[in-house]
Amino acid sequence: MGQKLVTGEQTQSSALLPFSGSVIKLLVHVTEKMWGCCPNHWKSFGSSCYLISTKENFWSTSEQNCVQMGAHLVVINTEAEQNFITQQLNESLSYFLGLSDPQGNGKWQWVDDTPFSQNVRFWHPHEPNLPEERCVSIVYWNPSKWGWNDVFCDSKHNSICEMKKIYL
Numbered sequence: 001m002g003q004k005l006v007t008g009e010q011t012q013s014s015a016l017l018p019f020s021g022s023v024i025k026l027l028v029h030v031t032e033k034m035w036g037c038c039p040n041h042w043k044s045f046g047s048s049c050y051l052i053s054t055k056e057n058f059w060s061t062s063e064q065n066c067v068q069m070g071a072h073l074v075v076i077n078t079e080a081e082q083n084f085i086t087q088q089l090n091e092s093l094s095y096f097l098g099l100s101d102p103q104g105n106g107k108w109q110w111v112d113d114t115p116f117s118q119n120v121r122f123w124h125p126h127e128p129n130l131p132e133e134r135c136v137s138i139v140y141w142n143p144s145k146w147g148w149n150d151v152f153c154d155s156k157h158n159s160i161c162e163m164k165k166i167y168l
């Protein structure tokens, strides 16, 4: 009798464990899908929200404006993210990214300290072209279409802010 009881308990617990695990994963997944949201007028992509500003400003002023809203100038993490963003942009304007070379020595830095990956660089041909141009804008040029150009930080451009989605 005692042996049968032990066998029964083991069967029960091993059958329940994987089931409980998948229920928990499912709930987390649904919660992310349902409750990740962006402020009014911000565009949603992946786990981020984007605000396209058509107010031209210097790079540092543009970054400060993003920070005041709990965001940063946009950090391009993937080609898919850049493709989503460029769909929202005006081909006759240029927009600051959260990328700069503060010392002018080619050490490009993202504002959130994301490593400057070899795989995520979308410079236009022959850019970056000047050590004095220490900030980066995204601009539409033919024939390469949307790409990055280093520009003077105290030139005025539009800008793109990015913030993480708000999870409620």
Ligand SMILES: [Ca+2]
Binding pocket: 048, 074, 075, 076, 077, 081, 162
């Ligand atoms: Ca990003």
Ligand SMILES: [Ca+2]
Binding pocket: 127, 128, 129, 130, 133, 149, 150, 151
């Ligand atoms: Ca340039």
